[in-house]
Amino acid sequence: MRPVRWIYTSFVISMLGSLGLVVYYLVGESAQVEGILLGLALGGMGAGVIGWATRLMDVPTVVEEHESLESGDSAVAQTENMVGQDAVTRRTMLLRLATGASATLGAALAIPALSLGPRPGQSLEETKWTPGARIVDRFGNPQRPDDIPLDGIKTVFPSGFEGEADSQTVVIKIEPELLDLPEGREEWAPDGCVAFSKICTHAGCPVGLYRAEAKQLLCPCHQSTFDVTTGCTPVFGPAARPLPQLPMEVDEAGYLVALSDFQEPVGPSFWNMETE
Amino acid sequence: MGATALSTALFLSGESTARDGYSLEVAEIATMTQTESQTDDAAEGQELFEASCSTCHGVDGQGTDNGPSLEEVGEASADFQLRTGRMPLANSGQAVRKDPAFTDERIVALVEYVGSFGDGPGIPEVDLADASLVEGQALFIENCAACHGATGAGGAVGNEALAPSLWAASEVEIAEAMITGPGQMPPFDFTDAQVNDLVNFVVYLREEPRPGGADIGGIGPVPEGFVAWLVGLGSLLLISRLIGSKRQDEPEDAA
Numbered sequence: 416m417r418p419v420r421w422i423y424t425s426f427v428i429s430m431l432g433s434l435g436l437v438v439y440y441l442v443g444e445s446a447q448v449e450g451i452l453l454g455l456a457l458g459g460m461g462a463g464v465i466g467w468a469t470r471l472m473d474v475p476t477v478v479e480e481h482e483s484l485e486s487g488d489s490a491v492a493q494t495e496n497m498v499g500q501d502a503v504t505r506r507t508m509l510l511r512l513a514t515g516a517s518a519t520l521g522a523a524l525a526i527p528a529l530s531l532g533p534r535p536g537q538s539l540e541e542t543k544w545t546p547g548a549r550i551v552d553r554f555g556n557p558q559r560p561d562d563i564p565l566d567g568i569k570t571v572f573p574s575g576f577e578g579e580a581d582s583q584t585v586v587i588k589i590e591p592e593l594l595d596l597p598e599g600r601e602e603w604a605p606d607g608c609v610a611f612s613k614i615c616t617h618a619g620c621p622v623g624l625y626r627a628e629a630k631q632l633l634c635p636c637h638q639s640t641f642d643v644t645t646g647c648t649p650v651f652g653p654a655a656r657p658l659p660q661l662p663m664e665v666d667e668a669g670y671l672v673a674l675s676d677f678q679e680p681v682g683p684s685f686w687n688m689e690t691e
Numbered sequence: 692m693g694a695t696a697l698s699t700a701l702f703l704s705g706e707s708t709a710r711d712g713y714s715l716e717v718a719e720i721a722t723m724t725q726t727e728s729q730t731d732d733a734a735e736g737q738e739l740f741e742a743s744c745s746t747c748h749g750v751d752g753q754g755t756d757n758g759p760s761l762e763e764v765g766e767a768s769a770d771f772q773l774r775t776g777r778m779p780l781a782n783s784g785q786a787v788r789k790d791p792a793f794t795d796e797r798i799v800a801l802v803e804y805v806g807s808f809g810d811g812p813g814i815p816e817v818d819l820a821d822a823s824l825v826e827g828q829a830l831f832i833e834n835c836a837a838c839h840g841a842t843g844a845g846g847a848v849g850n851e852a853l854a855p856s857l858w859a860a861s862e863v864e865i866a867e868a869m870i871t872g873p874g875q876m877p878p879f880d881f882t883d884a885q886v887n888d889l890v891n892f893v894v895y896l897r898e899e900p901r902p903g904g905a906d907i908g909g910i911g912p913v914p915e916g917f918v919a920w921l922v923g924l925g926s927l928l929l930i931s932r933l934i935g936s937k938r939q940d941e942p943e944d945a946a
Binding site: 623625629635 | 787793833834837838846848849852854872874875876877878879880902904934936
């Protein structure tokens with residue numbers, strides 16, 4: 416096809432797209448169709464203009480003649496004479512610039528050191544769980560052991576801190592005889608309910624995927640897998656330490672309450688963390 | 692009325708043997724007076740169960756080495772497993788949705804028979820008339836999205852297990868799954884209102900309009916980014932090359 420023919424066609428497509436847009440805007444609903452029609456209107460116009468400019472317009476290459484722009488011999492001599500005494504050698508100039516660049520880079524690297532403080536203090540070791548804190552769901556409802564079905568899982572928080580990121584915990588109910596918790600935690604599982612920090616000890620993702628038949632918690636980020644029956648010990652993936660377990664009992668009113676805070680830091684391990 | 696009075700009198704008189712005999716009679720009478728269709732259903736359910744289920748689940752649903760006990764699973768679980776074709780299990784490994792193996796009437800009979808084993812949950816009634824989308828979304832994000840994804844498209848849950856897409860499930864099936872926790876899924880203790888809210892939100896996920904156009908499976912930013920980079924940036928590159936190219940068809944005209 417000769418260029419002029421498809422350029423004509425492009426403008427016609429543009430017109431049809433615009434008219435179609437007007438009509439469809441009044442009768443239709445789909446934003447996608449409107450977008451396609453607008454695309455045809457603008458695209459046809461653009462293709463036409465570009466085709467016109469690059470395929471039809473005759474633009475010859477023109478070279479303008481002019482005198483040489485080089486400095487004359489006398490001008491060069493005069494300048495050399497003027498700056499001669501204080502002339503900075505190329506070597507000196509390079510050394511100065513290199514020194515300046517190094518000093519500036521040093522300053523730029525030092526500034527981020529300001530972001531190192533303040534020290535985290537105890538904030539990595541503590542959550543909002545306190546002795547006697549009621550265990551509530553996201554909506555603040557206190558939980559009885561019976562509120563969690565066997566093999567069920569529920570995300571809970573300390574009462575008054577619903578939605579608190581570092582305190583999020585999962586309660587899972589398991590047949591008590593299947594539990595094989597580490598020594599000293601036998602009392603932390605009233606009616607087979609066990610509570611673990613929901614924050615992965617690898618990179619801090621929420622460990623919310625529970626395979627009820629396998630009794631395993633899975634982290635969706637890197638597939639760290641924790642065996643709930645043995646106290647959420649890692650059995651697969653990059654997590655190196657178990658999910659911290661929340662000591663828990665049933666109070667006189669029959670609700671689940673925390674006995675204390677977690678006894679180790681929740682979330683990813685850090686470089687000066689105390690380990691057993 | 693008379694039976695109660697008689698029973699009470701017998702009980703008070705302490706003639707336990709006589710009372711047991713009487714109870715048995717009542718049970719027999721009750722069986723005999725059942726409507727014919729119910730009797731047929733129960734018999735058909737038992738027959739089907741023995742033919743298709745008992746190899747793994749035991750003759751009375753007590754379970755074997757090959758399959759779990761069905762004594763407390765209830766009608767909700769049986770209805771879910773049979774209607775979604777997960778049972779009977781064709782191969783080892785995770786049960787997945789396929790065409791149901793039984794006709795509707797046979798499923799009803801089987802479900803009724805399995806329900807008679809114990810006091811498990813019945814088939815839930817779903818009523819979306821007053822269901823809240825907002826509550827449903829909050830519950831979904833907290834309890835379901837971790838495994839089934841924010842769009843309900845499903846996903847891997849590790850160790851060859853799969854959380855299936857929720858888009859193929861009927862309203863009742865969604866409710867049944869929440870209550871019974873089939874396979875690796877944990878069961879949830881939602882109130883009836885919460886079940887309705889959640890089902891409402893899952894239906895919304897399936898039927899909501901897609902204002903952005905094709906959702907490419909609704910499984911997240913990886914395929915979306917792939918399309919954006921390859922198709923979007925690729926076509927921009929081609930177009931800019933087209934715009935910048937000089938005409939070469941009639942070079943002799945340039946002079």
